[in-house]
Amino acid sequence: MTDPLLAPGALRDALPSAADGDDAPPAGKHDAEVDRLFSAGGPLAPSVGSFSPRRSQTEMAKSIAQAIADQSTLIAEAGTGTGKTFAYLVPALLWGGKTIISTGTKNLQDQLFLRDIPTVRAALKAPVSVALLKGRSNYVCHYHLERTLQNGRMTSRDDVGNLREISRFIKMTTSGDKAELSKVPENALIWNLVTSTRDTCMGAECQYYQDCFVMKARREAQQADVVVVNHHLFFADVALKDTGVAELLPSANTIIFDEAHQLPDTATLFFGQTVSTSQILELCRDVLAEGLAHARGGPDWAKVVTVVEKAARDLRLTFPQDIMRLSLAQIMPSSEFFPALNTLKEKLAEMIDVLEDQAARAETIEQVRVRAVELASALDAWKQDGKGKVVEGDQAVLWVEAFSSSLQLHKTPLSIAPIFNNQREGTPRSWIFTSATLAVKNDFKHFSNQMGLTGEPAKTWPSPFNYEQQGLLYVPNGLPEPNSFGYTDAVIDCALPVIEAAGGRTFFLCTTIRAVKQVSERLRDEFAKRGLDFPLFVQGERGRTELLDSFRKAGNGVLVGSQSFWEGVDVRGDALSLVIIDKLPFAPPDDPVLAARIDVMEKQGLNGFMHHTLPEAIINLKQGAGRLIRDETDRGVLMICDPRLISKSYGKRVWQSLPSFKRTRLQEDVIAFFKPPQETQD
Numbered sequence: 001m002t003d004p005l006l007a008p009g010a011l012r013d014a015l016p017s018a019a020d021g022d023d024a025p026p027a028g029k030h031d032a033e034v035d036r037l038f039s040a041g042g043p044l045a046p047s048v049g050s051f052s053p054r055r056s057q058t059e060m061a062k063s064i065a066q067a068i069a070d071q072s073t074l075i076a077e078a079g080t081g082t083g084k085t086f087a088y089l090v091p092a093l094l095w096g097g098k099t100i101i102s103t104g105t106k107n108l109q110d111q112l113f114l115r116d117i118p119t120v121r122a123a124l125k126a127p128v129s130v131a132l133l134k135g136r137s138n139y140v141c142h143y144h145l146e147r148t149l150q151n152g153r154m155t156s157r158d159d160v161g162n163l164r165e166i167s168r169f170i171k172m173t174t175s176g177d178k179a180e181l182s183k184v185p186e187n188a189l190i191w192n193l194v195t196s197t198r199d200t201c202m203g204a205e206c207q208y209y210q211d212c213f214v215m216k217a218r219r220e221a222q223q224a225d226v227v228v229v230n231h232h233l234f235f236a237d238v239a240l241k242d243t244g245v246a247e248l249l250p251s252a253n254t255i256i257f258d259e260a261h262q263l264p265d266t267a268t269l270f271f272g273q274t275v276s277t278s279q280i281l282e283l284c285r286d287v288l289a290e291g292l293a294h295a296r297g298g299p300d301w302a303k304v305v306t307v308v309e310k311a312a313r314d315l316r317l318t319f320p321q322d323i324m325r326l327s328l329a330q331i332m333p334s335s336e337f338f339p340a341l342n343t344l345k346e347k348l349a350e351m352i353d354v355l356e357d358q359a360a361r362a363e364t365i366e367q368v369r370v371r372a373v374e375l376a377s378a379l380d381a382w383k384q385d386g387k388g389k390v391v392e393g394d395q396a397v398l399w400v401e402a403f404s405s406s407l408q409l410h411k412t413p414l415s416i417a418p419i420f421n422n423q424r425e426g427t428p429r430s431w432i433f434t435s436a437t438l439a440v441k442n443d444f445k446h447f448s449n450q451m452g453l454t455g456e457p458a459k460t461w462p463s464p465f466n467y468e469q470q471g472l473l474y475v476p477n478g479l480p481e482p483n484s485f486g487y488t489d490a491v492i493d494c495a496l497p498v499i500e501a502a503g504g505r506t507f508f509l510c511t512t513i514r515a516v517k518q519v520s521e522r523l524r525d526e527f528a529k530r531g532l533d534f535p536l537f538v539q540g541e542r543g544r545t546e547l548l549d550s551f552r553k554a555g556n557g558v559l560v561g562s563q564s565f566w567e568g569v570d571v572r573g574d575a576l577s578l579v580i581i582d583k584l585p586f587a588p589p590d591d592p593v594l595a596a597r598i599d600v601m602e603k604q605g606l607n608g609f610m611h612h613t614l615p616e617a618i619i620n621l622k623q624g625a626g627r628l629i630r631d632e633t634d635r636g637v638l639m640i641c642d643p644r645l646i647s648k649s650y651g652k653r654v655w656q657s658l659p660s661f662k663r664t665r666l667q668e669d670v671i672a673f674f675k676p677p678q679e680t681q682d
Contacts, residue, residue: 075458128225196214280312281309
């Protein structure tokens, strides 16, 4: 029997040949102008050194221009190399009116603002003003910096040095954006002490209000034609009305989501509600500080907060020390969790009573009272019925997540579609959703159902890359099932000769942090044993940006990473020629939100695995596979080690959604692929 993966023309037959339907669409309002702008003689060519006309890019720009003209919605999938950023920037800058562009990460936000938009704006001579807006934790806060300098709450020498750098920076910067201060690492703990949160911002009462960087960024965004935000900011705003986007939305004519495949997860995060024991302990620390500062002659503040702190810690201790997730249904009715939760609610309510009595004594005491009331309200979502069980709503799932020193209580919506639809109602405007990975084998149902975009037009534009010539998909023979003992070791054994043939130049992408640890430890040993001089870069050992820079410079490195390296990573040229994926990226079956969603689907007569779990895994896999070929001259091998790609009936649907690489199951084909051309001919 012919291996389905290798059947001649199988992939070609599986996919539609037309990029966007069989019938040519009617000419759009701006089609002629888009053709001129994206032509070889147009204004983009001299401004962008690597620019060359691409049919996919031009056609995508036309569709976006038409959606803007019609104030309609468009779901736009563009294969890697299409140039989707320019395809949406050109129509947005020329015809978009007030435009909000939301990206997947702060890094992409900076790239758009600092590089892509200035390039297109200069090429088009478009007289548009542009602003960058980030969450408030990205801007140095004058008030909190001064407080930290006075209090001297430093815990390490690094903190002292970093604080000195931040003090210098605030005197020179016009934006206050911490991304500009490269001398202080983005994840340095000192940032928590010199930035504000929604809870700790003094607002208009602050003595530095006129100089506030957050307020300055918001004012600039109000006045700009184009505002660049990120998904976290956009949805935090929609949920909390605290990021400045709320003020922008009413006047926006066009909203563009780049990396739109991330939206369902990001929106779920913000439309849900989370309260943690850490937040309560932080509140207690602030209550004590403000009480002693402004109401020393009042109640015994230490006593007031100690009982709440103890109740929060006792709640964490109702679960074992392991890191774990449990849905409400999985918590035994006899668990200590329920009485401990009630005790925490009672003690928090008592502290709120004290704060109400003292709130008039200082604005900052009133602030901590408001925070305490909000936390008590979030805890209230976990109500108990007459039989002592917590009531769980039909539209949301309640679940707990235990970390080594804190416990988080989550209330997560089962579907964000109705909430997001509410946001889209009202003022007519165009909504553009774009990414390289929105469809499963040209089917957009999964994404559109999640976002409530059912019935909205969706189009795909193929990559201009010649995948059959540039790449090889390799699914090794003889590997055990992924859940069997020793699977990861078998994958490493299989991968080592391929890594050696590739001369390093490898991304080894794992689906779990545990696998990252196991793979990196074994590779380190094996490289030493075999005398292979491949530098090893491991997620977690350094920051992501630093790891990537070092990997690019090395030229023969092997990088082992998990989820954060599956997407948003661009390594062009020879430094990356092999992407190994240890197994299909299915969500963990014990995920409480996934389990609840599947339960609802199955009650509706749908197959939860086929309608949710599999499409999610395919979109994730497409992201990982997309790391390999980033340019017309790139060549490489995509090695997917999971035998289910061949053995399971759903495997065909998976590999048919991937780029149209040549396919093999033989290691010798891969070794030959990496040999220089003259050796192959000999």
